[in-house]
Amino acid sequence: MGIRARIGSKRVLPTVAGVTVGIIVVAGVGLWIGRSLPTDTATPQVLHGTVSIVGGDGSEFGIALDGTRTGKSFGLGSVPWKDSNNSWHNGGPIDCLKPSTSGQRIRFGVIHVTGTENDSDLVAWVDCS
Incomplete structure (x- = not known):
């Protein structure tokens, strides 16, 4: 065997x-x-700070970023955002970035985009909680 x-x-x-x-x-x-497969994905950089001013139409805001002495401004389109009750919204007016307001603390994600004419930082999401 x-x-x-x-x-x-x-x-x-x-x-x-x-x-x-x-x-x-x-x-x-x-x-x-x-x-x-295409690899056009990006991981946003998470930033924190105190809003210095929101534009009159709500399409831009200035912010003093934590850990820096200089302010920075960002354009604001229709982005997902989280309210103070931890509920996410897909676009629409952002509670903590109402026109002509200031002083609110926010956390937000930014993606740096390089283009043919100029580079820009795009806001990907906003957390108002």
Whole structure:
């Protein structure tokens, strides 16, 4: 029985080799697909600060960022925002950035975008909580 067991185990070798080659092929295809997908995603930089002024139409705001001595201004489009009750909203007027207000503390995400004419920082979300 020892000889037959050794002879029978030789049939397992081609099966194991075939499965191994199959795994390598599938992994290679997966890698190729993953590399060919667009990579236009960005992780926003999280900033904190005290609002110095919100523009009259609410489309921009100035802020004194924590840890800096200089103010900075940002344009503001329709972005997701979180209210003081921790509920998220998809656009609309932002409670803590009402026109002509100041002094409120906010946390927000910014994505730096480089373009052909000039670079800009885009606000991705605002947290009023």
